[in-house]
Amino acid sequence: VGRARWVVVANSLAALALAWAACAKAPPPAAVTLTLNGLNFNRGAQLREDVLDGFTHETGIRVALIPTWGTSSQQHDQARRLLERRSATPDIFLLDIVWIGGLASHLLDLAPFLDEEDGGHLPELFAGDRDGARVVALPFYASVGMLHYRQDLLERYGYAGPPATWDELEAMAARIQEGERARGRAEFWGYVFQGAAYEGLTCNALEWQASHGGGLVLDASGQPSVVAPGARRSLERARRWIGSISPPGVLYYREDDSAAAFQAGRAAFLRHWNVPVAGPAASRVEVGPLPAGPSGRAQVLGGFHLAVSRYSAHPREAARLVRLLAGRDVQKQRAILRGFLPTRTALLADPDVLAAMPQASALAPGRGILRPSAAAGTRYAEVSREYHAAIHAALSGTLAPERALAGLEARLAPPAAPPPPPSPRP
Amino acid sequence: VTEGPAAARRRLAIGTRLRLAFGSILLLALLGGLAALWSLDHVRAQARRVYELEEGLAATLRLHNAVLVFTIELRRAAETQDAALFEERARRRLAAFQAQTREPKAVARRLAPGGGTHGVILENVLDLIDTVPELADDVTGLARAGDWVTLRERLGAQADAEGLVSGLVREVDREVAEARLRLLDEVAAGQRRAVAALALAGGLAFLVASVLGILVTRSITRPLDRLGTAARAVASGDFAHAVDVEGPDELAELGRGFNRMAAELRTREERLVQSQKMEAVGRLAGGVAHDFNNLLTVINGYAHLLVGRLPAADPNRRVAEKMLQAGERAADLTRRLLSFSRKQMVQPAVLDLNDVVRDAESMLRRLIGEEVRLRCELGDGLARVEADRSQIQLAILNLALNARDAMPAGGELLIRTAPDRDGVVLEVTDDGVGMDEETRRRAFEPFFTTKEPGKGTGLGLSSVYGIVRQAGGEVTLESAPGRGTRARIRLPRAEERAAPSEAEPERASPRGGETILVVEDEPEVRELAAHALRGFGYRVLEARSGEEALARWPRADGVDLLLTDVVMGGMRGPELAARMRAARPGLRVLYVSGYAEAESEGAAGVFLAKPFRPEALAARVREALAAPVPAPEPPD
Numbered sequence A: 001v002g003r004a005r006w007v008v009v010a011n012s013l014a015a016l017a018l019a020w021a022a023c024a025k026a027p028p029p030a031a032v033t034l035t036l037n038g039l040n041f042n043r044g045a046q047l048r049e050d051v052l053d054g055f056t057h058e059t060g061i062r063v064a065l066i067p068t069w070g071t072s073s074q075q076h077d078q079a080r081r082l083l084e085r086r087s088a089t090p091d092i093f094l095l096d097i098v099w100i101g102g103l104a105s106h107l108l109d110l111a112p113f114l115d116e117e118d119g120g121h122l123p124e125l126f127a128g129d130r131d132g133a134r135v136v137a138l139p140f141y142a143s144v145g146m147l148h149y150r151q152d153l154l155e156r157y158g159y160a161g162p163p164a165t166w167d168e169l170e171a172m173a174a175r176i177q178e179g180e181r182a183r184g185r186a187e188f189w190g191y192v193f194q195g196a197a198y199e200g201l202t203c204n205a206l207e208w209q210a211s212h213g214g215g216l217v218l219d220a221s222g223q224p225s226v227v228a229p230g231a232r233r234s235l236e237r238a239r240r241w242i243g244s245i246s247p248p249g250v251l252y253y254r255e256d257d258s259a260a261a262f263q264a265g266r267a268a269f270l271r272h273w274n275v276p277v278a279g280p281a282a283s284r285v286e287v288g289p290l291p292a293g294p295s296g297r298a299q300v301l302g303g304f305h306l307a308v309s310r311y312s313a314h315p316r317e318a319a320r321l322v323r324l325l326a327g328r329d330v331q332k333q334r335a336i337l338r339g340f341l342p343t344r345t346a347l348l349a350d351p352d353v354l355a356a357m358p359q360a361s362a363l364a365p366g367r368g369i370l371r372p373s374a375a376a377g378t379r380y381a382e383v384s385r386e387y388h389a390a391i392h393a394a395l396s397g398t399l400a401p402e403r404a405l406a407g408l409e410a411r412l413a414p415p416a417a418p419p420p421p422p423s424p425r426p
Numbered sequence B: 001v002t003e004g005p006a007a008a009r010r011r012l013a014i015g016t017r018l019r020l021a022f023g024s025i026l027l028l029a030l031l032g033g034l035a036a037l038w039s040l041d042h043v044r045a046q047a048r049r050v051y052e053l054e055e056g057l058a059a060t061l062r063l064h065n066a067v068l069v070f071t072i073e074l075r076r077a078a079e080t081q082d083a084a085l086f087e088e089r090a091r092r093r094l095a096a097f098q099a100q101t102r103e104p105k106a107v108a109r110r111l112a113p114g115g116g117t118h119g120v121i122l123e124n125v126l127d128l129i130d131t132v133p134e135l136a137d138d139v140t141g142l143a144r145a146g147d148w149v150t151l152r153e154r155l156g157a158q159a160d161a162e163g164l165v166s167g168l169v170r171e172v173d174r175e176v177a178e179a180r181l182r183l184l185d186e187v188a189a190g191q192r193r194a195v196a197a198l199a200l201a202g203g204l205a206f207l208v209a210s211v212l213g214i215l216v217t218r219s220i221t222r223p224l225d226r227l228g229t230a231a232r233a234v235a236s237g238d239f240a241h242a243v244d245v246e247g248p249d250e251l252a253e254l255g256r257g258f259n260r261m262a263a264e265l266r267t268r269e270e271r272l273v274q275s276q277k278m279e280a281v282g283r284l285a286g287g288v289a290h291d292f293n294n295l296l297t298v299i300n301g302y303a304h305l306l307v308g309r310l311p312a313a314d315p316n317r318r319v320a321e322k323m324l325q326a327g328e329r330a331a332d333l334t335r336r337l338l339s340f341s342r343k344q345m346v347q348p349a350v351l352d353l354n355d356v357v358r359d360a361e362s363m364l365r366r367l368i369g370e371e372v373r374l375r376c377e378l379g380d381g382l383a384r385v386e387a388d389r390s391q392i393q394l395a396i397l398n399l400a401l402n403a404r405d406a407m408p409a410g411g412e413l414l415i416r417t418a419p420d421r422d423g424v425v426l427e428v429t430d431d432g433v434g435m436d437e438e439t440r441r442r443a444f445e446p447f448f449t450t451k452e453p454g455k456g457t458g459l460g461l462s463s464v465y466g467i468v469r470q471a472g473g474e475v476t477l478e479s480a481p482g483r484g485t486r487a488r489i490r491l492p493r494a495e496e497r498a499a500p501s502e503a504e505p506e507r508a509s510p511r512g513g514e515t516i517l518v519v520e521d522e523p524e525v526r527e528l529a530a531h532a533l534r535g536f537g538y539r540v541l542e543a544r545s546g547e548e549a550l551a552r553w554p555r556a557d558g559v560d561l562l563l564t565d566v567v568m569g570g571m572r573g574p575e576l577a578a579r580m581r582a583a584r585p586g587l588r589v590l591y592v593s594g595y596a597e598a599e600s601e602g603a604a605g606v607f608l609a610k611p612f613r614p615e616a617l618a619a620r621v622r623e624a625l626a627a628p629v630p631a632p633e634p635p636d
Helices: A002-023 A041-060 A071-082 A097-106 A123-127 A151-156 A167-182 A200-209 A231-241 A248-252 A254-261 A317-327 A328-338 A349-357 A358-363 A375-395 A401-412 B005-010 B014-039 B041-078 B083-114 B116-130 B132-144 B148-233 B250-309 B316-340 B353-368 B389-406 B435-444 B460-470 B523-535 B546-552 B573-583 B596-601 B614-626
Strands: A033-039 A063-068 A092-096 A138-150 A190-193 A268-272 A285-288 A301-309 B349-351 B370-379 B383-388 B409-418 B423-430 B474-479 B485-492 B516-521 B537-543 B561-565 B587-591 B606-609
Touching: A033 A071, A033 A317, A033 B116, A041 A063, A041 A317, A041 A328, A041 B423, A063 B116, A071 A092, A071 A097, A071 A151, A071 A375, A071 B116, A092 A097, A092 A317, A097 A301, A097 A375, A123 A138, A123 A301, A138 A200, A138 A317, A138 A328, A138 B116, A151 A167, A167 A190, A167 A231, A167 A268, A190 A254, A200 A231, A200 A301, A200 A375, A231 A375, A231 A401, A248 A254, A248 B132, A248 B148, A254 B148, A285 B383, A301 A317, A317 A328, A328 A349, A349 A358, A375 A401, A375 B409, B014 B041, B014 B250, B041 B083, B041 B116, B041 B132, B041 B148, B041 B423, B083 B116, B083 B132, B116 B132, B116 B148, B132 B148, B148 B250, B250 B316, B250 B523, B349 B353, B349 B389, B353 B370, B353 B389, B353 B409, B353 B423, B370 B389, B383 B389, B383 B485, B389 B409, B389 B460, B389 B485, B435 B474, B460 B474, B460 B485, B516 B523, B516 B546, B523 B537, B523 B561, B523 B614, B537 B546, B546 B561, B546 B573, B561 B573, B561 B614, B573 B587, B587 B614, B606 B614
Parallel strands: A033 A063, A033 A092, A190 A268, B370 B409, B516 B537, B516 B561, B561 B587, B587 B606
Antiparallel strands: A092 A301, A138 A268, A138 A285, A138 A301, B349 B383, B409 B423, B423 B485, B474 B485
16 A cells, blocks of 8 residues: 555656646747847838848847947947946947957957858958957948038039149138128038047048048057147148138037038038938039048048847857848948948949949048057047047147147057066065 | 555554645645745746836936936027026036936946846936036037037937937837736736646645545555454454454554454353353262262261171171272262362361472372473462362372373473462473363363273363362363473462461270261161261261251250251251250251362351261261360351
8 A cells, every 4th residue: 555655646746747847838939039239210220121120031030229329439338338247138239340349359259150252341441340360240331531512502603623632622611601601691611520529520630630641640559640740730720720611619510510500501511421411402412532631532431340249149140140231232232222331342333332322432442541449459449539639629729739739649658568577575 | 455564564653644644735735835926936027127127217217308308408598699608507407417317327227237128228328318418518619609500409409319318218118018018928827827836736635635535544444344343253252253454553453452352252261161061060970979979878888887797707798898899989989070070078278389299299209100200390489378288189199190191101290389470370291292172172071081991080180170170279281282281270379367277186086975866868878877876886866857856856955966967858957956056055066968068058067078987977976076065156
């Protein structure tokens, strides 16, 4: 009887366990949902419509877009916080090219997922995605500094084409400004750009400086290189603009402020990126390369790149999406449809792309200049901040250009090598 | 279900079984309750998630509101187009904004790290809040530059940024809504799980309770059934029915007790039947022996007289002697029958059994012969017993003779005495052939013998039985074929009183000239007694009954001694004696009887057992005449 009883009890317990397991059965594994951080609402909605819906339909992988707002450097700060916290969310970051190098150690090596199809990006852009043998990001779209101008005004004042040099720009801007003000438009200015103390000023000032042979702030070894006479001359020129052809308020203009002034018909020339900027009603807006300095043209080449977090729970799926977005078809589609500049050399010469965005030809390989993120590495945010602060101080008249640049050189000097450890006492 | 001994040994006590069964059922119910509670744990986690999301949402809304208020205030300040005033207002508004957002920012920072997508959104909101001082710087600069158009546009663009915040809020709100839905799902699922867990545990507890109930109940009722069956069997007289129970539990103990009780009952019943049988046989034998005694008294008496009168040379004298011898043997047989039927006249005395054995030892050695070795182990501190010395010796003798006969090739005979519970035990043990169970059971029956015809009377053990029972004890036999026999006599402890003197009365001359009144309803015995007494010189008066004696000698004038039978048709001896003593106090009385009951008839005086020889009669008469005059009987 004893044995039979325990058999009954054991069977009962087994039945309980089975029933419990059936009852508490885990729900079927949820479909993979990738999270992508770095797009604002509008651009996110566009991307969803253009690419992501099809991707989800095809692969079953869902993509959640985390909306962001803020400047490039704020996005960098946030990405650094998340990655240093090893957060599994988001899986994919959309990052300005200048931040990739500094975050490389937290980013997934995409090389194992890549094949030949994934190559062919502009070498200067793709160089920023490499961390030794690792490939930590892929270019999504490029940005290049461009001159937007009022063709109708040029024609009104008898100019055949846009200014080829900064001198021409100054002259044309002054003349058009004078003429327009005479026509009763007291608020009209010749030239607007991004003069607020932020990353945009770094780009503008770098273009002025480079076109005057003033170097790229840091040389390849990370040493400051701003005291060259070109740098000073370019800064003196820009300072001259304030209050003459550019409004005093340009010192607080960002992209949207300058674009708004241009759109409102309060400016003849606008330095902006290669995105379409409309003019006021009944105007004609053209876009072309920036004017050249004594050392030629310099247009900052930027771009937004896609990187996968090393702490993602779905690295394979994330890499798959990144490859798709950086791929030829998506870039071509978005170039034609949305005006995003492709990063692939082949697409920059593609007739369909050029038909939709003629200015793409301005971005032949080697034409753009890069901010010194490669030389600065993880210091880039600091370098950029010091640089645009100094430029802003000079532009606003707080400091003479020469003194501002001298102080900058001192501050940009790389930190001294740490003193050798004290030798152990005998 | 059959149980091996191992299973029986494993079985637990009933109380333990019941406690275990109830305990396991309770445990199951408890586990079910715990499982139900545990299944609600998801609900709690999800509720916490909803709470955190809502907290985050509230913080986001407050931040959003602060941004909104800030930009609206700045736009109103911009309407003055006064740079100094605007700067002052912007500074104050910024301070107010920082104060307002401090707490919701802290909440958002706390929730952000663990929040997944939601957390990243919260961080984005925080980033947006962090741009507000830059915005204040920019618009202050624009105001100083007098660029009010751009300033207003920037603040308008900031309103667009508010749209972004609203979008973020919508995102968070959507997550909250989803989390709420999930919470509802979790609550429903948790309830289902809890109900399922409770139902399962309940069902299982019911199942286990049923199974355990049946098993435990059966493990109790089955032995009880067996006990009941056995009890009914025993009640109907089947003492051989034993209960088959094993194990350490209470019912097994009860069963063993029952079996012991049944065995005891069986033994007692056997003993009862045996003693009833012996009683019946004894009654029969006693009756026969009584009549025989009377006859033998006459035959032997006259034969004795005849032998005494015939000259030694007379050839008839030998004939008479042969007759007398046969008569004596017959008397001996009758005596042994009487001792079996416990109607032997006995003279109990307080004895030390060891003395009795020691006295008998030398005689026993002669009797049992050379081949049998006699060993006596006499215990110390024996209680005294009350018995007839010669009878006990006779019993020992009989047992010893039986033992000798059981050891034809020799062996050892052990006589052992020892204290017993409330008396003394005397054992006679041999290592002879032993006896089987049937023989053992019938061994005490009169005339039952295993010896060849003529070798034994079948009365040896019967008389042992009678002697021991008459002394208030009991005798049992232990034996098995080839294993020898042990006879065990138990005698009760004597009530403490002074041991009566066993001194032999003084041997007086059997002759005398006194007048003796002989009352005896058996004419032959009466005539024999009268004849013998006259031969010893006495004057003899004869009466056939008590009534006749009283009629003829109502005052017993001249009678020195009344010799009367105890048991007579009509008036009995003691009554007669009493009446005569009433008329003549100091009258000596001698009772004659074949029954041991004489004493219980209320007769006080000297006794003579039948059959008697003339010399014994004469000796007793002298003894009675020499006895002190009894105290007068109190009148009834």
